[in-house]
Structure formats: structure tokens, C-alpha cells
Amino acid sequence: MDLIANNKRDVKKSDGNETLLSVRNLSTDFFAEEGIVRAVQDVGFSIRRGRTLALVGESGCGKTATALSIVRLVPAAQGKIVGGQIVFEGRNLLDLSERQMREIRGNGIGMIFQEPMSSLNPVYTVGDQIAEAIRLHQEKGCKEAWADAVEMLRAVGIADPQRRAREYPHQMSGGMCQRVMIAVAVSCEPALLIADEPTTALDVTTQGKILDLLDRLQKQSEMSILLITHDLGVVAQRADEAAVMYASRIVETADSRRLFVEPLHPYTQGLWESLLRLGFSGRRLRVIPGSVPAPLQFPAGCKFHPRCSKGRSDNRCRSVEPELREVEAGRCVACWHARGYEDKA
Numbered sequence: 196m197d198l199i200a201n202n203k204r205d206v207k208k209s210d211g212n213e214t215l216l217s218v219r220n221l222s223t224d225f226f227a228e229e230g231i232v233r234a235v236q237d238v239g240f241s242i243r244r245g246r247t248l249a250l251v252g253e254s255g256c257g258k259t260a261t262a263l264s265i266v267r268l269v270p271a272a273q274g275k276i277v278g279g280q281i282v283f284e285g286r287n288l289l290d291l292s293e294r295q296m297r298e299i300r301g302n303g304i305g306m307i308f309q310e311p312m313s314s315l316n317p318v319y320t321v322g323d324q325i326a327e328a329i330r331l332h333q334e335k336g337c338k339e340a341w342a343d344a345v346e347m348l349r350a351v352g353i354a355d356p357q358r359r360a361r362e363y364p365h366q367m368s369g370g371m372c373q374r375v376m377i378a379v380a381v382s383c384e385p386a387l388l389i390a391d392e393p394t395t396a397l398d399v400t401t402q403g404k405i406l407d408l409l410d411r412l413q414k415q416s417e418m419s420i421l422l423i424t425h426d427l428g429v430v431a432q433r434a435d436e437a438a439v440m441y442a443s444r445i446v447e448t449a450d451s452r453r454l455f456v457e458p459l460h461p462y463t464q465g466l467w468e469s470l471l472r473l474g475f476s477g478r479r480l481r482v483i484p485g486s487v488p489a490p491l492q493f494p495a496g497c498k499f500h501p502r503c504s505k506g507r508s509d510n511r512c513r514s515v516e517p518e519l520r521e522v523e524a525g526r527c528v529a530c531w532h533a534r535g536y537e538d539k540a
């Protein structure tokens with residue numbers, strides 16, 4: 196199935212500079228018995244139409260909470276968006292009713308959740324699950340939606356889609372279930388696809404095929420992608436821009452290539468220096484000392500300062516948290532010691 200040949204809506208051609216999504220000062224809290232977990236604090240980034248932004252960071256830093264906040268799927272009993280703006284195609288999603296948000300989910304924003312085997316419903320065939328998304332958002336009849344579902348399976352590279360559409364998730368491999376999740380997410384041609392760790396637990400060959408598939412679908416429909424990952428290799432190969440997240444906050448954003456060549460934040464530098472590279476001569480890999488702080492025990496000041504050689508000895512780092520500040524065109528960092536940071540105060 197060619198997502199262009201069977202357009203359900205007009206795809207607006209872009210020069211790559213139009214902002215599709217702008218997240219501004221987003222904050223989300225979760226409720227725990229021990230207290231309030233400030234999972235997302237003052238997070239901000241933007242994604243241009245047809246481009247890929249990677250949101251990268253260690254497990255537990257707030258990446259998935261950010262994604263759930265964007266599509267307003269934070270369970271009311273467990274958490275709450277407490278501040279900020281999420282501007283998608285000119286509208287602040289936080290101002291919309293739940294009915295309006297249901298129209299945007301799927302049609303405007305699609306999402307691939309982690310762990311496809313648990314995200315798919317085990318009692319419905321994969322064809323039914325894709326067709327349901329099409330019926331819900333495209334107002335098509337059962338027969339037409341089923342035909343589209345079969346074609347979507349073909350589009351994501353599943354052989355014999357007529358037969359596979361009638362199978363259940365447990366009859367498919369992890370890689371095939373991931374393809375089904377992608378088919379569900381892009382079946383209505385969303386302008387933005389949020390892919391939350393789309394290659395986790397897959398073998399290297401399957402990972403490459405899934406990422407190639409996302410690239411192809413993106414080129415066909417000029418879809419934007421928010422790629423959530425902890426895999427720096429994926430960031431280097433697949434992302435146009437990157438935002439580095441640490442302990443609930445964005446600490447650096449830049450063009451992905453510039454981020455690899457010259458990272459400014461000490462945490463970003465530590466991530467890059469821990470990578471195994473070609474030409475590795477047997478030297479020991481550098482590691483970031485210490486561990487990520489627990490959400491209920493975030494330190495005062497810069498959250499990275501207990502693990503930073505400069506921050507441990509700087510009273511300002513220990514007491515005042517730096518805001519994310521633009522230090523060069525298209526490049527932001529939150530570090531008192533980053534080049535050019537003080538000049539932009």
C-alpha cells in the first residue's frame with residue numbers, strides 16, 4: 196500500500212522549516228504513596244514537519260511520561276499535567292476537550308507504544324485491531340476498513356497479509372507484532388508519529404528493518420517523528436535533531452550531528468564517551484560516576500551535579516538549577532559551565 200497513492204487527506208509539502216509540534220515548559224506529576232513524583236519538569240522542544248527528533252536519555256528520566264503527556268494519556272488517577280503548553284498544528288492540546296483529543300489521536304498524532312506484545316489486544320485478530328483504528332478515525336464501513344487493514348499489513352512488510360490479518364498477536368513474532376503496531380499507528384496517516392522505544396527487545400537485524408520501515412513511511416507522507424530511545428547509535432543514524440533528557444528535564448538540544456561532534460552538557464559528554472567506537476584499541480570505556488537520582492530524591496540545584504566533576508565543587512551548581520538556554524542558533528543547553536551559557540543570560 197502506498198500511503199500517498201491512497202491519501203485520506205492532503206499531505207502538505209514542506210520545506211522542513213515549518214514547526215508542527217512545539218512543547219513549552221511542560222510539567223507532569225505522578226502520585227505515589229511516598230509523595231509527588233515530578234516526572235517531567237519544564238520540558239520544551241519543537242519538531243518540524245517531515246523531520247525526526249530523538250528524545251534520548253536513560254530509563255526513568257521522563258521520556259515516556261513526556262510522550263504520554265503530549266497525547267494526554269496520563270491516567271487521571273496516577274498523574275496530572277500541571278503546566279506548560281503543547282501546541283500541535285497551531286492548537287494548544289491542553290485546551291481541547293477529551294472528544295477533540297480523541298479526534299487528534301490517530302488522525303493527527305499516532306503512537307507506537309513500548310512492548311508490542313502487551314500493547315496489542317490478545318483476544319482480537321491483528322486485522323481487527325488495525326481496522327478498528329481506521330473505522331474510528333476515518334468513518335469507514337467494516338468491509339472497507341478491513342481491506343485497508345490488509346493493505347497496511349502489506350505496507351509494513353508482512354508477507355501474506357490476507358492470512359496474517361486473521362491471526363492473533365501470540366501467533367506472531369516480536370518483530371511482526373512491532374510492524375502491526377506501526378500499521379495501527381500510521382493507518383490514518385498522522386502528521387506526527389511518536390515512537391516510544393520502537394526497537395527494544397528486537398534483534399539487531401529486525402531493529403534495522405523496523406527503522407528502515409519508519410524512514411520509508413516518513414518519506415512517503417512527510418510525517419514527523421518523535422523517536423524516544425536510549426540507543427545513541429539510533430540517534431546518530433536516524434534523527435535530524437536530538438533532545439537529551441536527564442532526571443525529568445531537557446539538558447541539551449541540537450542538530451544530532453553537532454551533538455555528537457561537540458556535546459556541551461557534561462551529561463551528554465559522558466554518554467558519548469561511554470560509546471564503543473570503531474578503532475577501539477582496548478582502552479577501558481569511560482563511565483559516568485554515580486547513579487541517576489530517584490525521582491523523590493532529586494538533589495537541589497543542577498540534578499547532574501553530584502555526578503559532575505565541575506558541579507561537585509561549584510556552589511552555584513549545587514544550589515541553583517540552570518534553565519535551558521539557547522547558546523547558538525538552534526542549540527540549547529542547561530549548564531552553568533557550558534560554552535557561551537553565561538553570555539546569553
